[in-house]
Amino acid sequence: MTFASLGIAAPVLRAVQDLGYSTPTAIQTQSIPAAIEGRDLLGCAQTGTGKTAAFAIPIIHRLIGKHRPVAAGSARRGQERDRSGSVRGLVLAPTRELAAQINDCFKRYGKHSGLKSTVIFGGVNQNPQTRDLQRGVDIIVATPGRLLDLIAQGFVDLRRIETFVLDEADHMLDMGFLPDVRRIIAKLPQQRQTLMFSATMPAEIAALSKQILIDPVRIQIDPQRPAAERVEQSLYHVAQKTKPALLAHLLRSRPADSTIVFTRTKHGANAVVRKLEAIGIRAEAIHGNKSQSARQRALDAFKSGELKVLIATDIAARGIDISGIGQVINFDLPQVAETYVHRIGRTGRAGRSGMATSFCGPHEGELLEAIERLLRKRIPAGRDQPPATVLSEADRQAEREARQAEDGRRGSGRGGRSTRTGQAGGASANASRKRPEHMRAKKAKTPSKASLVEAMLIRKGRAKPKPKPSHFVDPSPCLQP
Ligand code: AMP
Numbered sequence: 122m123t124f125a126s127l128g129i130a131a132p133v134l135r136a137v138q139d140l141g142y143s144t145p146t147a148i149q150t151q152s153i154p155a156a157i158e159g160r161d162l163l164g165c166a167q168t169g170t171g172k173t174a175a176f177a178i179p180i181i182h183r184l185i186g187k188h189r190p191v192a193a194g195s196a197r198r199g200q201e202r203d204r205s206g207s208v209r210g211l212v213l214a215p216t217r218e219l220a221a222q223i224n225d226c227f228k229r230y231g232k233h234s235g236l237k238s239t240v241i242f243g244g245v246n247q248n249p250q251t252r253d254l255q256r257g258v259d260i261i262v263a264t265p266g267r268l269l270d271l272i273a274q275g276f277v278d279l280r281r282i283e284t285f286v287l288d289e290a291d292h293m294l295d296m297g298f299l300p301d302v303r304r305i306i307a308k309l310p311q312q313r314q315t316l317m318f319s320a321t322m323p324a325e326i327a328a329l330s331k332q333i334l335i336d337p338v339r340i341q342i343d344p345q346r347p348a349a350e351r352v353e354q355s356l357y358h359v360a361q362k363t364k365p366a367l368l369a370h371l372l373r374s375r376p377a378d379s380t381i382v383f384t385r386t387k388h389g390a391n392a393v394v395r396k397l398e399a400i401g402i403r404a405e406a407i408h409g410n411k412s413q414s415a416r417q418r419a420l421d422a423f424k425s426g427e428l429k430v431l432i433a434t435d436i437a438a439r440g441i442d443i444s445g446i447g448q449v450i451n452f453d454l455p456q457v458a459e460t461y462v463h464r465i466g467r468t469g470r471a472g473r474s475g476m477a478t479s480f481c482g483p484h485e486g487e488l489l490e491a492i493e494r495l496l497r498k499r500i501p502a503g504r505d506q507p508p509a510t511v512l513s514e515a516d517r518q519a520e521r522e523a524r525q526a527e528d529g530r531r532g533s534g535r536g537g538r539s540t541r542t543g544q545a546g547g548a549s550a551n552a553s554r555k556r557p558e559h560m561r562a563k564k565a566k567t568p569s570k571a572s573l574v575e576a577m578l579i580r581k582g583r584a585k586p587k588p589k590p591s592h593f594v595d596p597s598p599c600l601q602p
Pocket of ligand 1: 172
């Protein structure tokens with residue numbers, strides 16, 4: 122199969138050839154001919170499958186077909202375009218980064234078409250966006266909130282939209298954007314083509330698809346398993362405070378080109394950056410509290426290879442296409458098991474092998490179980506054994522115990538089967554509940570009167586705090602540059 126055989130217009134074909142794409146991906150082969158014909162589409166696919174081109178190419182093809190392409194920037198082109206903010210292609214995406222990335226794709230695939238696209242998202246000054254709109258654009262890629270703002274201010278008119286794309290619909294739902302999406306859909310003409318993409322199909326999204334799609338072509342691209350199969354995964358059971366030292370050790374010992382480290386919170390991402398920078402490892406974070414320009418700067422540096430370590434929260438990293446990542450490190454396990462698959466799918470793309478290492482802290486046992494249930498396999502223990510300055514014998518013992526406890530839980534508590542050979546899979550019901558002591562969640566205790574008095578004396582400098590016994594080697598030796 123070639124792009125030429127998909128019947129796409131010459132200017133798009135030339136752009137694809139310029140990019141060095143030799144064959145269309147599975148989703149492109151299935152979606153491009155149908156979308157060119159004007160059919161609605163429902164695509165179950167995630168980023169990394171080539172889905173952006175799967176909708177961007179037919180949109181550009183159709184718009185070229187109806188409107189003679191004119192060199193971008195020529196006076197005539199400006200006159201031809203309706204300056205009221207009326208556009209013909211609209212793509213909605215859940216995050217700013219994804220929207221910017223999709224717009225980049227439209228620019229690349231449409232570079233010989235003479236069509237103009239722009240991106241609209243919040244968190245930045247709206248003036249450059251409204252200036253673009255006033256000059257006239259053919260395609261808008263937008264996040265829902267800012268688009269609604271600009272519609273309300275009269276900068277955007279959706280009444281002439283010919284093709285509407287709803288990308289990452291399940292993430293729109295997760296992020297609470299569905300009401301905004303519905304408001305936008307209500308402003309679109311009834312007579313239009315709709316292409317909807319979603320990696321998963323929760324009930325709300327399935328219901329929405331029934332409302333907005335007419336007799337769609339359904340495309341399912343092997344949703345989640347491939348990444349899990351092609352990526353070399355490993356796991357370390359570690360105490361929360363050992364995680365930075367282990368991370369530093371892995372970053373130093375693995376000659377990977379680039380690494381994404383996932384943390385659960387924005388605060389956690391900042392803390393990891395600080396700890397790495399303190400020992401001379403350059404890292405930058407992307408998360409919702411960073412300004413759009415700071416996020417974009419970090420992403421650009423990472424994409425260009427200038428920045429090797431990017432610390433990200435899931436929301437900030439969602440849908441971003443960064444290719445050639447050597448490894449993914451889950452500093453914290455994700456709250457939702459499917460997110461694990463999305464995270465590790467960022468390495469090992471396009472047939473390359475990748476590495477994903479996860480740290481499971483004392484309170485993350487349940488999350489690990491959910492992930493392993495989804496994968497239907499155990500994540501093997503990390504083979505790269507860090508030195509004692511990073512993982513103490515107590516850590517290792519804790520890890521062995523955690524593994525045994527998990528095996529026991531599977532073997533007895535839930536009627537499951539131990540997938541590990543040579544381990545105490547069928548351990549007693551007691552063992553099934555037992556986690557190593559330091560890994561058990563501490564119950565909140567009401568402090569005794571004596572301890573409150575002691576704490577007060579320490580605060581006032583009249584008593585010294587007692588040294589706490591620790592199972593762990595102080596990670597600081599490893600953190601020395
Ligand atoms: P996407 O799933 O749209 O985020 O695309 C993932 C990556 O695959 C992007 O870097 C695209 O540039 C690249 N890509 C898309 N289509 C093709 C193709 N037919 N051949 C090679 N690379 C492609």
